[in-house]
Amino acid sequence: MPLIQVDLDRQLWEEKGKAISGAIQRAQVEGLRIPAEDLFHVFRPREAGEIVFHPSFGGVERRSLIVIRVVFVHEHPVVKHKYAFYEAVAREFADLGIRSDDIMICVTENTYEDWYAGYVN
Amino acid sequence: MPLIQVDLDRQLWEEKGKAISGAIQRAQVEGLRIPAEDLFHVFRPREAGEIVFHPSFGGVERRSLIVIRVVFVHEHPVVKHKYAFYEAVAREFADLGIRSDDIMICVTENTYEDWYAGYVN
Amino acid sequence: MPLIQVDLDRQLWEEKGKAISGAIQRAQVEGLRIPAEDLFHVFRPREAGEIVFHPSFGGVERRSLIVIRVVFVHEHPVVKHKYAFYEAVAREFADLGIRSDDIMICVTENTYEDWYAGYVN
Numbered sequence: 001m002p003l004i005q006v007d008l009d010r011q012l013w014e015e016k017g018k019a020i021s022g023a024i025q026r027a028q029v030e031g032l033r034i035p036a037e038d039l040f041h042v043f044r045p046r047e048a049g050e051i052v053f054h055p056s057f058g059g060v061e062r063r064s065l066i067v068i069r070v071v072f073v074h075e076h077p078v079v080k081h082k083y084a085f086y087e088a089v090a091r092e093f094a095d096l097g098i099r100s101d102d103i104m105i106c107v108t109e110n111t112y113e114d115w116y117a118g119y120v121n
Numbered sequence: 122m123p124l125i126q127v128d129l130d131r132q133l134w135e136e137k138g139k140a141i142s143g144a145i146q147r148a149q150v151e152g153l154r155i156p157a158e159d160l161f162h163v164f165r166p167r168e169a170g171e172i173v174f175h176p177s178f179g180g181v182e183r184r185s186l187i188v189i190r191v192v193f194v195h196e197h198p199v200v201k202h203k204y205a206f207y208e209a210v211a212r213e214f215a216d217l218g219i220r221s222d223d224i225m226i227c228v229t230e231n232t233y234e235d236w237y238a239g240y241v242n
Numbered sequence: 243m244p245l246i247q248v249d250l251d252r253q254l255w256e257e258k259g260k261a262i263s264g265a266i267q268r269a270q271v272e273g274l275r276i277p278a279e280d281l282f283h284v285f286r287p288r289e290a291g292e293i294v295f296h297p298s299f300g301g302v303e304r305r306s307l308i309v310i311r312v313v314f315v316h317e318h319p320v321v322k323h324k325y326a327f328y329e330a331v332a333r334e335f336a337d338l339g340i341r342s343d344d345i346m347i348c349v350t351e352n353t354y355e356d357w358y359a360g361y362v363n
Contacts, residue, residue: 041173052283060360086358105358116226118181162294237328237347239302
């Protein structure tokens, strides 16, 4: 049960929100090996100025920023799965015209008993 | 000092927001054994389409979704307290007409020095 | 790459949002010893009633609440840096007329492989 929370420019949300959600879910299925039905996304469209970033920190060329917060259970082999997920997000977003430089993903992990979704694990 | 962050449909917020906040706080007092005054909630009403979920993943019947993110300090006996909290949220929400199938709770833990609230622990 | 997520009253955001972002970044540079360019902030202005708190829990006099969620990599000497960060936020905010009693900071930590920002660590 990964939980995805996305803050992104309102215009991007209005133009491509549904496609972005689909892209993230395909990336989760590919990278994190979850079922496609394991779908829990929250989108928070933001107005101009509400996402603050530096245009070139880390050596990339950042023009905008879509911030993806992910929480999932700590499992093995987690590093391999994480990198596969990031790569899949970048590839899927490229198909939508979103540059990898404009993506931030931040993961935190928890454990099975940290989730309730109408039932406990 | 648990921090509660809730994303929920705007209509639900407008109709029952105050009651939902009270219900969560009572569930925290009962399950997590905190004082009622230890109250830190953020509500983020969402428009149609901003909360994305599958209607039946996990074998429940999901019609809507209220997403409750909780951060609190890792303490013992934490598993027992967590499950008591989930159960209390589901029970309290039922009194408000919110089905347990439409609830997601996601907890992450940190430690005492991770908090500032006008003072440090 | 700390990620800063701030929920605050819309009026405060509109009057002082840019200055608040600058203040948090200076506090990060001072306390967490990051470069000024390591800048990733999300602001979520909130309407009346969406931030719920107790006016005196913990012995402070809370009139309003600005909630700062921070995620950064677990590093040493982390406790010292955290406290320095909190102190710097409180001092910087005082210069903007924001009382320390009205600040909540909540940190969670993760690790290097939990981040993507156009590249992996």
